[in-house]
Amino acid sequence: MTMRHHHLSDDRLIEVCLDAASPASERQHLAGCPLCQERRAHLTRLVTDVSGVAAAQADAVFTTERLARQRAHILQRIEHEARHGRVIAFPAGHAHPPSLRGRPGMRWIAGAAAAGVIIGLVAGQFAHVLPGTSMRPLPASTTAAAVPDTLQRVAAPLSEEEFLGRLELAVEGTGGSALRPLDDLTPRVWEVAAQ
Amino acid sequence: MSRTTPHRTTSSAAAAPAQAPAVSRDSALAAEIKALVLAGQREAARERFAGLVELQQRRAARIAYQYLRDVHDADEAVQDAFVKVYAHIVSYREELPFEVWFTRILVNGCLDLRKSRSRRLRWVLPTSGDAPPEPVAPQPSPEQRLLSSERGRQIAAAVDQLPERQRMVFTLCQMAEQSTSEVSRALGLREATVRVHMFRAVRKLRTLLEREP
Numbered sequence: 001m002t003m004r005h006h007h008l009s010d011d012r013l014i015e016v017c018l019d020a021a022s023p024a025s026e027r028q029h030l031a032g033c034p035l036c037q038e039r040r041a042h043l044t045r046l047v048t049d050v051s052g053v054a055a056a057q058a059d060a061v062f063t064t065e066r067l068a069r070q071r072a073h074i075l076q077r078i079e080h081e082a083r084h085g086r087v088i089a090f091p092a093g094h095a096h097p098p099s100l101r102g103r104p105g106m107r108w109i110a111g112a113a114a115a116g117v118i119i120g121l122v123a124g125q126f127a128h129v130l131p132g133t134s135m136r137p138l139p140a141s142t143t144a145a146a147v148p149d150t151l152q153r154v155a156a157p158l159s160e161e162e163f164l165g166r167l168e169l170a171v172e173g174t175g176g177s178a179l180r181p182l183d184d185l186t187p188r189v190w191e192v193a194a195q
Numbered sequence: 196m197s198r199t200t201p202h203r204t205t206s207s208a209a210a211a212p213a214q215a216p217a218v219s220r221d222s223a224l225a226a227e228i229k230a231l232v233l234a235g236q237r238e239a240a241r242e243r244f245a246g247l248v249e250l251q252q253r254r255a256a257r258i259a260y261q262y263l264r265d266v267h268d269a270d271e272a273v274q275d276a277f278v279k280v281y282a283h284i285v286s287y288r289e290e291l292p293f294e295v296w297f298t299r300i301l302v303n304g305c306l307d308l309r310k311s312r313s314r315r316l317r318w319v320l321p322t323s324g325d326a327p328p329e330p331v332a333p334q335p336s337p338e339q340r341l342l343s344s345e346r347g348r349q350i351a352a353a354v355d356q357l358p359e360r361q362r363m364v365f366t367l368c369q370m371a372e373q374s375t376s377e378v379s380r381a382l383g384l385r386e387a388t389v390r391v392h393m394f395r396a397v398r399k400l401r402t403l404l405e406r407e408p
Contacts, residue, residue: 010401
């Protein structure tokens with residue numbers, strides 16, 4: 001009759017079922033107590049049944065045909081992405097940059113272009129010194145302020161995900177607390193759809 | 196399923212870190228694919244990858260379905276996970292089991308999909324006829340017969356009542372046959388937390404199912 005006092009509690013039995021590392025006293029009791037053995041077997045059966053049903057739920061919708069289709073899609077996507085990422089080699093003829101040494105005409109053109117750049121730079125410096133032609137650039141802060149914030153936001157294209165994410169943030173943020181009563185009054189999409 | 200007994204969820208594997216774990220077939224295949232990609236043999240790598248998909252696909256579909264509860268979303272999550280794995284195969288570390296790495300990618304994908312789905316439900320009107328109807332099998336499969344039995348229905352309802360985290364831990368420990376240490380790495384949780392969730396899941400299932408007539 002002393003055995004009854006040492007029966008494993010339900011919680012301990014679950015622990016034992018899930019974790020083989022149980023105290024020696026519990027293992028000893030379990031080995032010699034048919035009632036606890038039966039309870040343990042029952043619990044093990046329950047866990048196995050649940051796993052079986054959960055697996056069957058998924059297997060009922062993911063049939064062999066569906067899995068085959070899925071596999072084909074995966075391989076197709078991999079193939080597609082690999083094709084996009086392929087690096088095309090340059091033709092062998094263009095492997096070396098063309099040299100100017102053998103072409104005197106090209107040398108003149110390059111020289112003229114360089115001279116044009118230098119003249120342009122010098123003229124630019126003098127343009128600031130001459131009276132009535134001050135072209136001081138506006139400070140960065142002024143130019144940024146000139147474009148309204150909303151316009152800047154609208155100008156940047158947003159993906160649907162990004163847009164919905166920003167909506168979430170706006171609603172959950174501190175600034176949105178004032179709008180919460182209004183939000184509560186507004187019917188939800190699914191409520192409208194249900195009606 | 197050879198590893199479905201509850202004893203699989205022990206921490207005994209973690210208790211003996213000195214032992215070199217046997218490399219699973221999936222991990223060996225993943226390492227082989229990585230080597231092929233690094234060697235520039237992409238065609239051969241893709242062929243081997245098809246084999247890896249076949250090995251992991253059903254398990255992945257079960258996990259994703261338990262998490263998302265929608266066949267189209269689960270399908271998308273599984274596809275995305277495999278494509279991501281192939282795209283990042285060179286960053287796979289051979290000393291870790293492939294299953295753990297893959298499960299982490301899959302679970303993260305499922306989380307992203309759920310988040311995006313809940314946003315969509317909140318802000319966007321549902322469009323009718325978006326998804327094609329599922330083909331109806333002429334004969335019910337053994338899985339469908341099991342689910343339509345009284346006991347099957349009770350169990351399915353009980354699993355649905357589990358809190359999300361508990362259902363995930365239970366799914367990974369029991370259906371995906373992972374140890375608590377593997378699940379903790381896959382979900383980014385402490386091993387003790389995984390054990391607590393598992394314990395609570397079993398206790399709740401037991402209460403729910405033994406209350407049934």
